[in-house]
Amino acid sequence: MKLTIHGAARQVTGSMHLLELDHYKILVDCGLDYEKGTWQEENALFPFDPAEIDVVLLTHAHIDHSGNLPTLVRMGFEGQILCTGPTADLSELLLLDSVNVFLSRERRHSKRKRGNSGPKPLYLQKHVMDTVQRFVTIGFNKPFRLNGDVEVTFIPAGHLLGAAFIVLRVQDRGEEKTIAFTGDVGRKNYPVLNDPAMIPPVNYLVSESTYGGRFHSKDKTLTKMLTEVINEACIKNPGRLIIPAFSIGRTQALVYSLNKIFTNGLLPPVKVYVDSPLAALATDVFRKHHHLVNQEAQEFYRREGDEFEFENLVYVQDMKESRELANYFEPGIIISSAGMLEGGRIQDHLFYNIQNYYCTILFIGYCAKGTLGHRLLRGDSVVHIRDRELAVYATIRQTDLLSGHGDHSDLVNTITHQDPAKLRRIFLVHGETQSMQLLQEDLFDRGYRVEIPEKGQVFEL
Template identity: 45%
Template structure:
């Protein structure tokens, strides 16, 4: 069989792998958006296939989890002619529907803007759509009807000689490692895909489970050269900052947080502070319609959360119903809270401060010495989040410059990715005498290079950093 790396090769986003068996059966593992890719509507359009393969010849898609850098181009597959199924866990199907619909809305806004700015060059929506990974609500609906859900830790026979098991990865609600058992002739080969690996003892999410011993392993390496710095538990780290910002003084705490996963972890931790430690019920504004919708999905999938969260839900009835919590829906409601003068907590997306309503909250509070901006996750180069992490004195938001007088704090206890120690623990569960090759993906090259050396110290000699489009015979 052959394995081709079509995305997340020496970069973090765009996960996509093509597995072709000896009999020609083709499986696409993930089909994510490349976040580093941009579309220039002013460049003359040249017709070209979007995928480096014919989607009509793909037999099956398997999805590790719902994040857009893993699921975001599934609607494109169907628009290009794919007619098969997408296998995933039940929570992944629900979250993917939410995230893909949101992407379609963003694409529609981009297309309408391009139409308005370039009417002479582009007169029809379908011509604009052909430029790349841009799809509409109908494309999402066409794909969602083909999602088929499987439970964790149950072997599923796709066809004779091809078996798949979803194993809890802990990174997000429903996130999975993939374990394939493939019989070709008289030989059985096993292949594992890590997906994104979560952290142990993370709020809400279950711990990542070990991958069974396999012959080949594709492992993510997002934090392959980093160790999480904070030693406090999430509840203690958040309590300290809330006390300093909103209790010891009448300040505002602004928390940029991704709508899916991170927002729920913060809300649950806030709820624990009030219910278990008697913290005052400071006003909490959650400014993300998607955050509200994804919180509902988390609340209805209690069985997929960790034991601590299930016990809390049983005792206090609700994981996320924080006292004094208000979910903001409209942009008008979002703007109105600048006139709220009591201590408060504002949770808003995006987590990297790269678009979304959080940009306005940053603009409204960044020059306020009584405010604290709490960064709780990774921020990519070029984002406002990265600028604040690096200690800039001035930032620009929507063409206006602001001086940074607010306190800038950073904690990594809410990061959903395993660090180098967690990744090494995942690989160390394998047996050096059985595992033939480790392929590193979903990481920057610098991170991969250091992680490869650490893996080799564990006794695994063949560790490969694939290039994009590179194919391996297994």
């Protein structure tokens, strides 16, 4: 049995791992790699023949895990893509949205270069629909036999609705071997989502390491933090609170948290706008798979009704309504994508509010270096938005209480559930180098054998 780490090696994005058996090849995740300036071109080629892959196993829908599946299909993959039901539904939304991103990027490049075409889209809507046809959904905790030698089980991972740890039981030349892939590890007590389950004992573990060496804040609850920020931004000072949020996962967690605050009378009513068509579609997926949300959300639903609807909450329908928000001067909250401020309707809201002393911008997620969100968080006094240099007068705030990733303690807790005497090797992926090294050091001290693979590195298991 041979494992090759083809993506998210010593970096965060582009998860893609190839497991090769005799006459059978399994690809775990097929995500977009955003790490280089030429990322679109970089993702156009695979280090293997897509036609030779027998099956793809998908941990969850986020684009750094699913986003290059249509390219794989376009280049000859003809097998099935196995995942949970919510992952299939959310992936379809995100992949179709990626097509819009590609086309928009091409148009912007052509406009800047006066008609010279930019990078061609990696794939089009047709390729997404061809990909969706290959999805086969598997329930949680239900072993599924891929062939006579391989059995796969999807274990709840938290992090996102439908996200799974993938556990493979393999008969390899007369010996049984087990290997698990974490995808992304969720955190406990996250709004709407169940806690991550424990991975059963395995021989090999491929684990993410995004928050290695970092710990989430514990000095305040999410409810207390949001209540304080809204009170300061919209009630004490009748201004505007803008929250950049990823449309799938983060927005639903935030809306539910706001619902609890206003339903329980912790604050006077404030108008809340969700300005993201993708978020509205994703919320319908959460409703469709409501049996998979956590017990607290289900009880709230039975007691109060839909956790993603409440008085004064408005899902903005089109660009006309979105633009009209610029002329709305009452105190209010605007939730819009994208979370790092790179494109999307959020840039319009920033354009009109970044110089507003009565505006607060609350970041609830990670912002990669080089993004507009990162520049605001580091304290830049002037930023470039929509071809203009604008002074930053708005208040900038940040919290990690809505991060969907488990922190160092969560990662260690997930991994150390394994017996170090039986777990032969851990492979750390999906993290910055320093995060991987800090997690590796901690695991070394606990008696585990830990590798930090390079991209393309091959391991005989």
